[in-house]
Amino acid sequence: MSIYQRSKPVSENTKSVAALLQIGLGISELTAALLVNRGVTGLKEGQAFLNPSLDQLHDPFLLKGMGKAVNRIRHAIAIQEKIFIYGDYDADGITSSSMLSLYLRSQGGNVDVYIPSRQEEGYGIHKDALETILEQGSRLVITVDCGISAIEEVGEMQGKMDIIITDHHTPGQILPPAYAVINPKIPRQAYPFDELAGVGVAAKLVQALGGLDTLKAYLDLVAIGTVADIVPLMDENRVFAALGIRQLNENPRPGISALLQALEMKDKTIDAGKISYSIAPCLNAPGRMTSFRPGYELLTAENIQQALPQAEELVCQNQLRRQTESTILESAMKMVEQQVDLTSQRVIVVSGEEWHPGVIGIVASRITEEYCRPSIILSLDGEKAVGSARSIKGFHLYEALSSCSDLLLRFGGHEMAAGLSLSRDNIDSFRQQICSYADEVLDEEALVPHYYYDEKLPQEQVSLNLLNEIEQLAPFGCGNP
Template sequence: MRWTLKSKPDSQKVKHLMQVLQIDEVVASLLVQRGIETFEEAKTFFRPHLSDLHDPYLMKDMDKAVMRIEKAIADGENIMVFGDYDVDGTTAVSLVSSYLRSFYPNVATYIPDRYKEGYGVSDAGIDFADDNGITLIVALDCGIKSIDKVEYAKSKGIDFIICDHHRPGDELPDAVAVLDPKRADCNYPYDELCGCGVGFKLVQALSERRGQTITDLVPYLDLVATAIAADIVPITGENRVLATFGLDIINTFPRPGIQALIQNVKKQKLTISDVVFIIAPRINAAGRIYHGNKAVELLTEFNLEQAEEFASQIEGLNTDRKDLDKQITTEALMQIETNNEQERFSTVVYDENWHKGVIGIVASRLIETYYRPTLVFTKSGEKLAASARSVKDFDIYNALEACADYLEQFGGHMYAAGLTLKEEQFAGFKQKFEEVVSTTIAPELLIPEVAVDAEIDFIDITPKFFRILKQFEPFGPGNMTPVFLSRGLRDTGYGKPIGADETHLRLFIKQGEGEGFGAIGFGLASKMNIACGGELFDAVYSIEENEWNGNVTLQLRLRDIRCEE
């Protein structure tokens, strides 16, 4: 693993923050590293406020979208809210549909079948709208490249409003309104919203016309925070505000569907990380294993008893998902070894029997073993479909763009994408993708990196220091949990491997004769000889609270250790 110590920020800016905020140098440096350089910026960072949210009408086409929805309501039209089958899509559909239904009854929802229809706007969805007298479709978390589908809908007298956050192509669909902060001609101040976030901005714009305030929309923010966490978008700017208030709702008064998912979690306060690992996989499991409609049913149900029944069904689907994920990962690793592909620059594996719903998870799992851009293919109808995942700082979307001649369609982000191709194109694509990655990826990007914010001594780790660090939450891309480096450490003789398969490492570490800290390193048992061999070692870690028998202490979450330099 590469340890990359971030460069020290401008000393004058650090000194200024130390003075105006009355904080120590380490905390001031962490803030400047995050682009926070003034008292006002620090105030916005530490005390996010709903008034920090931007005017939704700054988004290109927002006025057109609102006018079209208001016309549909005035004329008694049937509206369909359409969205992707993942967490971002299903939360977006749940948010927009439940808001519209709070004052207008003629609202249907539609989530495409992952297996029969695939990703994005579908002919089947448009046909469903046509069969049911629907004349306006609001598409969420998809649609930015659905040029043909929007034309098909127009031929049936159906209008489209598109709310997306994916990168547009050269041409936009001919919809009534295209809301996407990544549009080249959109001057919206923040372009990192998730699909549910764009849906929220539409609701915010509609609510202003109805005389409501932003406070009236706070109950919907549990959905937005869940989508922000699951879609791995930066938790900066507007997303930080939405995530902060959304987490507060999750922890105080969540909707019955989310309450049902978390009621067995034995934690007083959930973090963004808990949302990622507890709530999101369960919502995702519905679309992966059965149908995304199940997630929308859960998230729009306001009877707790019924929500608990839906949550129980989804829990079963999540168990199935975990079993499939484990099985397919094992098979994929065997395929790499059988084909002697361990030394390639990319991973591209395929089996026609792999479950399409879990191939994205499997791609992420494979990166844990072979750290390189990864695609996992399976059969989908007459074509092959893949989920793509990347490594830090390598743009997999651009790599796929360089292979576009082999592809039927593709879309996504820098780190995650989906694609389809004809079976006869698979071998050529696999060769081309390896060629593109091998010639464009920097060698160091094939080694996992831990980015270190600052070097500190154990004496710096005080309860006050940790209290301030906690105020940096919610953590996520753009505002990651601070990682520290300390040198000259020793285990005090308590080091041992732990866990069912003894792959984790527990230590009690001291630096010099000062206070020591308990430490845990997941997956680090193989480095026990370094920690417990009697020599001094260095460690990179984050700081967290550990609750045991009612006692709360600070512990180190080890990222890596190595012999002292």
């Protein structure tokens, strides 16, 4: 069974707001209704939505820790202190690392980048990595897309190095004792938007350091990371995505040109869909399968000739990723059908020996989509299990994992996606505990697929002119379907 319903109920108030927008903006009745469904309630908001621009970005210094971070980074550049950027291996992390390293080097910074191996180290900040960075002479580390949960690791480095954390993942009750922590999700701060991707937070740091004109050069990278991380394409994310996609089409950097050539997409128009299904998977693939390096080197390449080998490597790695993912998905689906009682278990937890940790997140997404249940896919290696989780509306993964923290070695993430690790011996107890938690917060209706629509139209009203007008609402994606 599936449920089809309007994304928002129609009321007299929404009709009157839509009528105001239709007249004031000179748009059709349908487009006005679509804007209202996306939270637009005034003419000024409507103008901003239809015409994204840099002046719509918020003051970066409203973020806690920003002023302190900017002063420390400027001092490091001035005295030629070695700066390490500590990133993540997904598309959000790679675009963040590429952008910040390119900007700091353009200002004369002595910069290097460290991104952990997904297979050998896993997500987040690691003590051994910080020790390695320390041995290489760096006393300043800037994280991108990670670090908000690294309380112990950061604490052990106090007095040895300064760590500036930029992250967008949900913080715990206690923040790491870093030199500065920049995260729009930290409560009780003046910043008006908390849904930035990791690359969006890094972009705010670049904006604070160099201003809006400087940020323009990196909007393509911000758009890729923002779309790839599936954050709502509203507010600042809409500005980043819209202007960055324009830049990708009008003046792509050498690495992107090389990748489009390798993908045989050189003459195609880039939109959010092509980022999601073509560009981002290629950037993600090396980090999932082997090393982040090809993706980072591609985005920071100075010319197409330098970038082409990396582009071809990315395409090959993505093909390998697809094959590996397909094999694991087939095994996981069989386990669900044979071992999981879907009438009583509201969270799917399955595990397999040495399933490639780089693709289990994608497998979790497929399982969740197929069965309309939160799913946790665990890769077993020795006495340890490493997992990826994906969720459905109404089940906050980070809060669910927090309720099971006594059984976990590490975990982190947000409402819809998370990562975790635990002892193999604790898997059965973990499954029981998280299913018990789900029984308390999920009702039966949440486990039924819901499909939402904005409006019903008679066939005779559908035209190319209407489709062209709706295209003004692009880029489409999370938060703006």
